Amino acid sequence: MTFLFLVALSLLFRVTFLQAIEFKADEATSLFLATRPLFDHPFLPASSVSSFGILNPPLFLYTLFPLVLLSTDPRFLSACIGILNAFTVGLFYLLIKRYYGKHVSLITSLFLAVSPWAILFSRKIWAQDFILPLSLPLFYAFHKIRYDKDKRFWLPYAVFSLLLIQVHQALLFFLVPFNLFLFLTKPRVSFRHLLLGIFFGIIPALPWVYYEMTHGLPTLDAVSRAGGRVENGLTITHLLRPFQILHTGNWFFIMGNDIAEFAAKYPLLFRLRPLFYLYYPLLLFGMFIFWRKHTLSRPLLYATLCLPVLYALLHIPPHMHYFIVLLPLLFLFIAIGIQFLSQKFPFAKFPIIGTIYLGIVFLSFFNILFLQFTEKKGSLSGDYGTSYGANEKLAKRPLEKYRKTKKYQEMLLATYVPLGAFRGDTIIASMVYDPKSTKKRLSLLDNQFKSTPEDARIKHELLAYYTTTAPREETLVLLRQKSKNIPSYSPIYSAANAMHLEKTLRKAFEDPMLGIALEFPKHWDLQKTKNQTIITGDGFILSLQPINTLCTAQSCVEETEMLSSQTVEKMTCVTKENMWCGIVYGPIHNTTQQFFITYKPDGKQPSPFVPSEEYTHATALLKSILDSLRQL
Structure with missing residues (x-):
C-alpha cells in the first residue's frame, strides 16, 4: 500500500497540468529528431549537442522511439516520462526499505515524490529526465554487490553506469569517484559479468562511436574548445547547489521576474521558505551518521561530496540538472539523520517529524500552485520559457490549411523547433541535413518554399545549407536577393547575417534616414545624434553626416566606387x-x-605617418567597413 501511495502522490505532480509542460528549444528538437524515422528518415547516430558543443550518444532517441510510435503528442510523451519517474520513486522506497529500514525509506521517498526539482526534471521531453530511472538499477546493483555479495550484479552495474553517461555526460564526475571509492574497498569482482556489462552498455553508443571515428572526432574537438566557455574561478555556488536542490532554492532561475508575481499571489508560501533551512544542518548531520553507521555504502557518500567539488575545481557551470543524480542520496542522508535524532531524543521525535511532514505538505501545495500559475500564464520569463499550451496555439494556427495533408504532422513538429537549432555550423545540423544533397535540390526547395512558406522543414534545411560555414558577403547578397523574391527567406537571411557578424566579430548598423547599412568591429562604440552618427574604436573615429544642399555632378570627382x-x-x-x-x-x-x-x-595617440604599418592598418580597417556598406 505504501508503494502505491508513493506512486500516486508522485503522479499527482508529474502527469497533471500537461498543457504547462516545458516545451522550448531542447524539448522540441528532441521530439523532432526522435520522430524522423516515422517520416522515412534514417535513425541519427546522436541525440543532441550539449551546451559545450559535445555530441551526445543516441540512447535518448532510442528510448523515445517506442513512445512516438504510439503518439507524437508532447503531452503524451511527457506523461509517459512522468509515469516512469513516479514508479521510480516507489521503487526507490522498496530499495531503501530493504537496506536502510522502513522509516528511512518512507521519509526519503516522500521527499523525492514532492521535490520541486525532481518533479521539474521528470515531466518533459529531455534526456536528463531519465537520470533517476537509470540510477535506480545502478544503486540497486551497488547494494547487491556490497551487502549481498552477489557478483552477478556487476553486469547491471556496468550496463547502467554506461547508460547514464550516454544520457548525460556530466555524470562522469559522479561515476568516476563513485567507482574509484568502490574499488578501493576491494570488492569481489566477477570480471565475466563486468565485461559482459560493459559490452551490453556500449551497444547503444556504437552508432555514435562510428560517427565520431568517421568524422574527425568532433566531440574531442568540442572538449578542447570547451575551456573557453567554462565558469571563471571557483565559486561558492557549486557548493550551495546540493542544499538548494533540496527544496525551492534557486527557483528564480526557473521563473525569472515572474517569481515576484507568484510570491505576491501566494505570500504564505514564501514566508514559510525559511523552514527549509532546517534541512541544511540535518543534511550535514545525516551524512555524518551515514558515514558512521553504513560503512558498506560509503562510496555513495564520497561520490556525493566529490561531485560539487569537482565541478568547482574544473570550473564547470553548476546547472541544477547536473545534481539530479544526488537527489535520492541527499534525501536518504536527511532521513537517516532524522531517524537517529528521533531514536536518540524521543522527546524531540514528534516536533522533528512534524516539521518534516509540514515541509512535505508545503512542497505539495507549492507544486500544485506553481503548475496552475504556469498553465494560466503560458510562459515564464526565466529558464522555464514558453509552455506547450502557448507554443501549440502559435504553431498550429498558420498550418491549419495543411491539417489534412500527409506532411502536416512533420511540418508541425518542425515548426516547434527554433530556426537556430539547425544552424549549419552545428554538428547536429550537418547530421540531419547533408549539404551535398541540399545543393542538388536547391531549385526544388526554393520552389517549394515559395509555394509553402509555412514549411519549417524547408526553412531548417536551407539555413543549415547556407550556414555550413560563416556566410561570405556574396552569400549574404544572394540571400538578400532571395528575400525580395521569396519573402519567407527573410528569417534565413537574418540568421545568416547574424552568424556572419558573430564569426567576424562585427556589429551591424542601419540608418533609415540615410537609407544605408554597414558593419563595424564589435568592440567599437556607436553614438547617434540628430545630425550625425559617430563610431569609435582602436584609436579611430568614423562619422556619417548628412548634408542638406545637393551637389552638382560637376563638383564630384571620380575617385572610388x-x-x-x-x-x-x-x-x-x-x-x-x-x-x-x-x-x-x-x-x-x-x-x-x-x-x-x-x-x-581620435587624437589620443600620435597620428601615423604616410606610409607606415599603422597607416596601412588604419586604411585596412576602413576598407573592411566600407566593403559592407549597402543600401537598405
Missing part, C-alpha cells in the same frame, strides 16, 4: 610632416539624401 557603384570624391588629409589626419568620402548619393563619411584618428 561606393554604394551602387557610384563614383565619389575621396579626400585624404596629410600634414606637412607626412602624418595622416583623416579621409573624407562624399558627397555620397542615396535616393534623395546625401551624406559624408569621415574617418580620422
